[in-house]
Amino acid sequence: MPKTLQLTPVETVACCSPLTSEPISLEQAERIAPLVKALADPVRLRLLSLIASHAGQEACVCDLNDAFELSQPTISHHLKLLHGSGLLEREKRGVWVYYRVNQAALGDLSALLGGGIG
Amino acid sequence: MPKTLQLTPVETVACCSPLTSEPISLEQAERIAPLVKALADPVRLRLLSLIASHAGQEACVCDLNDAFELSQPTISHHLKLLHGSGLLEREKRGVWVYYRVNQAALGDLSALLGGGIG
DNA sequence: CACGGACATTGATATCTGTCAATATGTCCT
DNA sequence: AGGACATATTGACAGATATCAATGTCCGTG
Numbered sequence: 001m002p003k004t005l006q007l008t009p010v011e012t013v014a015c016c017s018p019l020t021s022e023p024i025s026l027e028q029a030e031r032i033a034p035l036v037k038a039l040a041d042p043v044r045l046r047l048l049s050l051i052a053s054h055a056g057q058e059a060c061v062c063d064l065n066d067a068f069e070l071s072q073p074t075i076s077h078h079l080k081l082l083h084g085s086g087l088l089e090r091e092k093r094g095v096w097v098y099y100r101v102n103q104a105a106l107g108d109l110s111a112l113l114g115g116g117i118g
Numbered sequence: 119m120p121k122t123l124q125l126t127p128v129e130t131v132a133c134c135s136p137l138t139s140e141p142i143s144l145e146q147a148e149r150i151a152p153l154v155k156a157l158a159d160p161v162r163l164r165l166l167s168l169i170a171s172h173a174g175q176e177a178c179v180c181d182l183n184d185a186f187e188l189s190q191p192t193i194s195h196h197l198k199l200l201h202g203s204g205l206l207e208r209e210k211r212g213v214w215v216y217y218r219v220n221q222a223a224l225g226d227l228s229a230l231l232g233g234g235i236g
Numbered sequence: 237c238a239c240g241g242a243c244a245t246t247g248a249t250a251t252c253t254g255t256c257a258a259t260a261t262g263t264c265c266t
Numbered sequence: 267a268g269g270a271c272a273t274a275t276t277g278a279c280a281g282a283t284a285t286c287a288a289t290g291t292c293c294g295t296g
Contacts (some may be wrong), residue, residue: 019163020170020219023185029160029167036163039231040155041284042147045137049147052138054243061243068139071286076244078284095293101138110232113157113224159254179273189256194274196254212265213272 018112035109038085043068044078048087048106051099058091058100153227156203161186162196166205166224168171169217176209176218 024032039045050067051059065075082088087106088099102107142150157163168185169177183193197217200206205224206217 019167020221020224022167022171024164026160026164029163032163033158033160036154037158040151040158042144042151043284045150045154046142046144046145049137049140049142055138065243072243072282073245073287074285080244081200092243092292097243103138106138106231110228114228114232146289162253183273188254190273191257191275192255198274210262210273 011048018114032112034103035085035087038081038087039109041078043070043075044082047075047078047082048101053099058098060096060098062096065100128193136232150230153203153205153223154236156199157227161188161192162200164183165193165196165200166219169206170219176216178214178216182217 039048047064047068050064051057054063061075061079064079065072068075079088079090083090083099086104089102091098091100125136164186165182169175170184172181179193179197182197183190186193197206197208201208201217205220207220209216209218
């Protein structure tokens with residue numbers, strides 16, 4: 001296959017002025033929405049918060065599973081979504097998988113909403 | 119009916135430390151998620167952006183309808199969702215209805231993600 | 237090499253969501 | 267009052283999503 005330029009949703013958000021400075025385009029909206037959607041779930045919000053505030057700013061899936069009354073595949077599904085959107089980074093160490101928050105991604109999203117400098 | 123204390127999602131978010139400072143509770147997550155979900159759609163992102171950057175920081179529904187290739191009920195549906203979540207304020211003037219962005223709401227959401235002071 | 241444990245994938249299902257056509261509501265003008 | 271227009275509500279439907287049970291994959295250990 002051709003070597004197409006592949007950007008994560010996060011990377012495509014980073015370039016944008018705040019929502020409030022000028023109307024965003026259809027294309028921008030369609031790139032940003034999946035990122036926001038990745039956050040728009042109570043389980044994923046808690047996952048992100050758990051990981052971000054965990055010692056070493058990272059957490060093993062085993063820890064996360066224990067924190068919810070949900071099946072292991074369900075947690076795995078949410079983690080995959082967060083990772084796919086670029087909000088979480090993934091590292092496998094031995095048998096365990098560790099996730100950490102992509103702070104820049106969260107920051108960009110925050111700047112998008114919060115006004116910032118534009 | 120009894121005079122129960124009713125908070126919009128926005129009002130319940132404003133109180134929270136950033137996601138990254140400590141693990142949010144189940145209850146917090148369930149209050150925050152609807153607010154994020156209200157943003158998690160390309161049409162609603164564009165609506166918000168259009169209104170925020172419009173002259174006078176407000177826009178009439180008629181203007182908004184024209185900006186999309188969607189039916190009038192669909193736009194009305196999205197506006198209702200944004201208004202219900204507290205992200206948009208609504209004012210009827212004569213036959214027209216004007217929406218404006220609740221900047222504080224956006225700001226709170228931004229702070230929730232962006233770290234802030236905690 | 238076989239087993240067990242950690243995590244991911246698949247397939248099924250119930251619920252939620254975005255959309256539109258049709259209709260209702262409310263307001264101004266004549 | 268009646269008609270025209272702006273917006274909202276309802277009902278229906280297709281597609282997305284959250285969840286689980288079952289199964290697969292990968293790695294370390296005995």
